[in-house]
Amino acid sequence: MRVEGHAVCLPPDIDTDLIIAGRYLRTKDRSIWGTHVFEDLDPSLAGRLHESVIIAGKNFGCGSSREQAAVALKEAGVVCIIAPSFARIFFRNAINRGLPLAQADLSCHEGEQVVIDFSKGTVTVGPLTKEIPPLSPRMLEILADGGLVEHWRKRK
């Protein structure tokens, strides 16, 4: 599996309230989440996420269990998130929604093209290629199927 996109740089400890605020949760219209993603951090950010790879600091996705955070990022067009560490519920949610995550500590330059190759276990930014720890086989299967719902339907 291989994904690529332009880098969007974010600080450490991005919490799920910042990804999608509590006031937008009560709806089934997921396009709302994509539109308001990161609104309290930088209202212009949502518009720049199409085909993006977020490169963030440690502990991305901390805070609440709201799965809308992972859905919002996907809706907005994020193809992968790279961070030195992720909050565990967010990690599970993202994989379950078919949004791949890579664990790496990268210096981020806005707009640079980033390629993540999960089969090879590498991330490439400009001339630099770095190894990333492999995802567990189960997570790779879920991602390959496009998310846990699809994975479950396929196995049933």
Added chain:
Amino acid sequence: MTTLSERILGAPAGQYVDRPVDRAYVHDGTGVLTLEAWRALGGGEIAFPDRDYVLFDHIIPANTSTTADLQHELRTFACGVGMHFSDIGDGICHQLMGEGTALPGEIIVGADSHTCTLGAFGAFATGVGATDMAVIWASGSTWFQVPETIGIFLSGRLTGHTEAKDLALTYVSRLGMDGATYRALEFIGDGTAHLSMDSRMTLCNLAVETGAKTGLCYADAVTATYIQAFGEIVSPQPHPSCRYEQELDFELEDIVPVLAIPPRVDTLLPVSDRCGLPLDQVFIGTCTNGRYEDLSRFASIVRGKKVRVRTIVAPASRTVLEEATRTGILSEILAAGCTVIPPGCGPCLGAHMGVIGEGEVCLSTANRNFRNRMGVGGEIYLSSVSTAAASALAGEIALPGGDE
């Protein structure tokens, strides 16, 4: 020897396991997405409806027609398939599960990050997202990676006007907001034995603010007595010395009243450093500090006096509210000029009542002070109940016990 998490999950740290869950719960917020994901799975039979709980606490009573419609759909579904259902006003999911339902040794999952609160009972209790929960509805089980454990040794007793909340904020700041990611915390030592169940729940509640999967206390005589009041007999869990990945020591006598400074739970200052900071709102409640012990402590401080700032009190459950009514502390809280709202999350998540305005400052007994959480442009300081009570009386941040 094995840690409590290893014992309950039945495998050594690091291993991936599939396990049936003893209890699984969602609330009105996460339940909607869970139901949607469950339908996407193809619906079908709910594996063990008697192990599933749907508890309405986040936006109650419904604030808009959209919320009402979503709640109506979830309520009808839960009752239709025979899940346990608790409607508006019964209380916060974690508190309700902690009123005689969660038992030592159980595996409990909740579609809410503060499910770790129930580790106070010696259960392995952790939060999951909606899609994971949908698969649990369908199959009755889920996967876990057995966590490494950080041992938190507590010795002595809390003194003066400090509470379990001050201790909780102190350990969060020592570990940092990601200091225990993927780990479990075990609270051990004689200092734990002296803590009530209400206090242990406060302690375990904040485990997730360090990134931890859960926080656990071993069931002991205090646990057994508490649970017995709900008609269940449980035996204490022996705790042999075990291998911890990391160990932290806290002398409870050294704990002082603290504030978590916005927008991070791990940035602390002693209350004495911020005395005099004007407040716009004080909020007492949540799954951290809305229990009877908390309300009773609050009442003992505001009794016979008047608060100088708008103060909202949300009992964590109907049982807590009833107890507060029976013992008369509710009248004292009302007489002090506080606004009492229905048992539930209230202003904690900034989605309906008690939202704060731009530039306003709230002192809250909750567990999160993230940017804009209680309202766009507002700031949240976190404290214990005693600090919140003293501050409500002063209209500004004040040290508990300062007016004695």
